[in-house]
Amino acid sequence: xxxxxxxxxxxxxxxxxxxxxxxxxxxxxxxxxxxxxxxxxxxxxxxxxxxxxxxxxxxxxxxxxxxxxxxxxxxxxxxxxxxxxxxxxxxxxxxxxxxxxxxxxxxxxxxxxxxxxxxxxxxxxxxxxxxxxxxxxxxxxxxxxxxxxxxxxxxxxxxxxxxxxxxxxxxxxxxxxxxxxxxxxxxxxxxxxxxxxxxxxxxxxxxxxxxxxxxxxxxxxxxxxxxxxxxxxxxxxxxxxxxxxxxxxxxxxxxxxxxxxxxxxxxxxxxxxxxxxxxxxxxxxxxxx
Amino acid sequence: xxxxxxxxxxxxxxxxxxxxxxxxxxxxxxxxxxxxxxxxxxxxxxxxxxxxxxxxxxxxxxxxxxxxxxxxxxxxxxxxxxxxxxxxxxxxxxxxxxxxxxxxxxxxxxxxxxxxxxxxxxxxxxxxxxxxxxxxxxxxxxxxxxxxxxxxxxxxxxxxxxxxxxxxxxxxxxxxxxxxxxxxxxxxxxxxxxxxxxxxxxxxxxxxxxxxxxxxxxxxxxxxxxxxxxxxxxxxxxxxxxxxxxxxxxxxxxxxxxxxxxxxxxxxxxxxxxxxxxxxxxxxxxxxxxxxxxxxxxxxxxxxxxxxxxxxxxxxxxxxxxxxxxxxxxxxxx
Numbered sequence: 001x002x003x004x005x006x007x008x009x010x011x012x013x014x015x016x017x018x019x020x021x022x023x024x025x026x027x028x029x030x031x032x033x034x035x036x037x038x039x040x041x042x043x044x045x046x047x048x049x050x051x052x053x054x055x056x057x058x059x060x061x062x063x064x065x066x067x068x069x070x071x072x073x074x075x076x077x078x079x080x081x082x083x084x085x086x087x088x089x090x091x092x093x094x095x096x097x098x099x100x101x102x103x104x105x106x107x108x109x110x111x112x113x114x115x116x117x118x119x120x121x122x123x124x125x126x127x128x129x130x131x132x133x134x135x136x137x138x139x140x141x142x143x144x145x146x147x148x149x150x151x152x153x154x155x156x157x158x159x160x161x162x163x164x165x166x167x168x169x170x171x172x173x174x175x176x177x178x179x180x181x182x183x184x185x186x187x188x189x190x191x192x193x194x195x196x197x198x199x200x201x202x203x204x205x206x207x208x209x210x211x212x213x214x215x216x217x218x219x220x221x222x223x224x225x226x227x228x229x230x231x232x233x234x235x236x237x238x239x240x241x242x243x244x245x246x247x248x249x250x251x252x253x254x255x256x257x258x259x260x261x262x263x264x265x266x267x268x269x270x271x272x273x274x275x276x277x278x279x280x281x282x283x284x285x286x287x288x289x
Numbered sequence: 290x291x292x293x294x295x296x297x298x299x300x301x302x303x304x305x306x307x308x309x310x311x312x313x314x315x316x317x318x319x320x321x322x323x324x325x326x327x328x329x330x331x332x333x334x335x336x337x338x339x340x341x342x343x344x345x346x347x348x349x350x351x352x353x354x355x356x357x358x359x360x361x362x363x364x365x366x367x368x369x370x371x372x373x374x375x376x377x378x379x380x381x382x383x384x385x386x387x388x389x390x391x392x393x394x395x396x397x398x399x400x401x402x403x404x405x406x407x408x409x410x411x412x413x414x415x416x417x418x419x420x421x422x423x424x425x426x427x428x429x430x431x432x433x434x435x436x437x438x439x440x441x442x443x444x445x446x447x448x449x450x451x452x453x454x455x456x457x458x459x460x461x462x463x464x465x466x467x468x469x470x471x472x473x474x475x476x477x478x479x480x481x482x483x484x485x486x487x488x489x490x491x492x493x494x495x496x497x498x499x500x501x502x503x504x505x506x507x508x509x510x511x512x513x514x515x516x517x518x519x520x521x522x523x524x525x526x527x528x529x530x531x532x533x534x535x536x537x538x539x540x541x542x543x544x545x546x547x548x549x550x551x552x553x554x555x556x557x558x559x560x561x562x563x564x565x566x567x568x569x570x571x572x573x574x575x576x577x578x579x580x581x582x583x584x585x586x587x588x589x590x591x592x593x594x595x596x597x598x599x600x601x602x603x604x605x606x607x608x609x610x611x612x613x614x615x616x617x618x619x620x621x622x623x
Contacts, residue, residue, distance in 0.1 A: 032402040032405065087580075089348070089401050089402070090342065090346075090348055090541070093348065093405060094533060094534060094537040094576060095576070095580040095581075097534060098534065098572075098576030098580060099573065099577060100530070100573065101530070101570070102569070102570055102573025102576075102577060103573070104570075104573070105567060105568070105570025105572075108569070109567070109570065220409070227403060227406045227407075231402060231403070256421060259417070261410075261413055262414040265407075265414055268406070269392075272395055272399055273394070273395040273398070278403075
């Protein structure tokens with residue numbers, strides 16, 4: 001039981017990180033990014049190329065891939081998303097769906113459709129902590145998630161860019177009038193969102209496999225986590241991810257792995273029926289929609 | 290104005306005549322007939338989705354789930370209970386409609402992205418349930434189907450699909466032009482204003498979901514009989530994405546736009562399927578280009594030639610969505 005909760009917690013961290021990227025982009029730019037998972041998949045493949053083709057050490061590849069993720073996010077924003085800033089929600093959503101399909105198809109052409117394995121960050125045998133076993137790699141996931149969540153909190157709380165991001169998410173026009181360069185803020189948002197997704201991808205790959213469809217399940221669960229959190233709260237996204245991870249793992253252990261998805265969405269429907277604005281958002285928060 | 294309507298009517302008649310003659314133009318090749326039959330089935334689903342999303346403004350990312358509900362309802366009733374086609378096809382629609390009521394109850398309270406994710410979950414869950422409810426759906430192995438005696442040939446059933454699609458198109462065009470369609474547009478433009486004018490927003494949203502699910506379910510039922518075999522892989526979440534892309538590429542709030550989208554998205558894989566994944570790439574790029582450069586959809590290109598296909602459809606509508614959207618385009622450009 002404890003073991004299942006712990007491994008659910010590890011998956012939950014990955015979902016939470018991906019959800020964090022989704023929520024970050026949504027609350028600043030008002031756009032739900034369906035291409036989040038596919039952008040993360042590309043980042044993971046780039047890391048793998050650095051690892052296997054250029055034979056760089058793991059952590060160098062990791063950092064280079066993160067740099068790539070940031071540039072990729074900025075590129076997607078500048079080339080595509082910027083032009084639909086004022087379009088309807090549906091058009092924005094379908095544009096990200098289009099990016100999803102194009103990136104998915106393009107990545108398949110470049111890297112092929114055969115899944116391969118991805119090396120772990122840390123090797124070594126499991127450590128026993130009381131009744132549970134935890135591998136160094138799983139510990140790495142927990143630590144990375146914690147550090148990123150703290151870094152994001154610090155970014156929002158203590159930096160000028162973080163302040164601008166908070167201002168832009170509250171009122172775009174007022175932010176512009178206060179002299180905030182909204183375009184730059186959005187670029188930073190897309191870069192950080194893409195980095196968060198990319199790290200989620202890099203953490204997922206060793207547990208599952210490296211392939212063009214690897215992030216699909218993570219994306220779905222990240223959506224679930226983000227909805228549970230109300231799509232606006234950053235700490236909520238991480239907590240939502242952890243809840244979804246543990247809940248899904250319990251369902252797949254005690255019932256069937258395939259039913260985890262179904263039960264997760266039943267959970268979400270029930271939560272949304274009781275609180276249509278999500279667990280962690282105040283009712284006023286949906287006024288923008 | 291009369292010229293335009295005449296023009297449109299002529300176009301529709303020519304199009305219908307072409308479809309009726311089609312099997313003989315391609316020498317009754319079952320591959321080419323299947324191409325049009327699948328287009329018709331996707332057109333039914335896309336038109337229904339357009340009523341929900343284009344007219345009503347309710348985003349559904351899980352419409353493929355209703356197609357699958359329709360196929361399995363028809364397959365289970367026919368294979369296990371031996372019911373005739375004139376019961377199974379309507380039953381496919383009714384079951385999809387009833388399930389949409391369950392989904393619609395919370396969905397009526399949700400908006401925008403919350404609704405998108407809730408329906409996404411539905412679209413993902415239905416294939417999983419079909420896979421795991423082995424006593425009814427036979428899991429991976431799927432269910433075989435038999436067409437009824439009278440329409441057992443491909444040619445005969447091709448005409449069944451064609452006729453049903455045309456009837457559904459006619460019904461949906463009329464719904465879009467009726468009191469219901471105008472209420473849907475009002476809800477899309479502003480729920481508060483709609484409620485203030487005496488429109489029962491929750492009631493109409495539920496009706497919207499049920500109509501869309503009902504016709505999509507019928508489309509699913511037709512699919513089961515056309516392929517004569519159903520499996521959990523028939524309609525994945527990708528189907529739902531494609532359906533949404535169809536209506537946006539074809540044209541939102543336009544029944545004809547949905548048909549254009551369905552035709553386009555069935556023909557692209559026909560040319561691109563030789564490489565795995567190229568279909569996704571091409572469709573993705575097409576969607577991106579349309580959203581960036583032609584946000585009112587391909588149907589709006591007709592306006593460039595002064596042949597406004599949408600004119601009659603939207604004459605009585607309170608707000609013309611193509612105008613509203615084109616103003617959004619100019620906004621986005623600046």
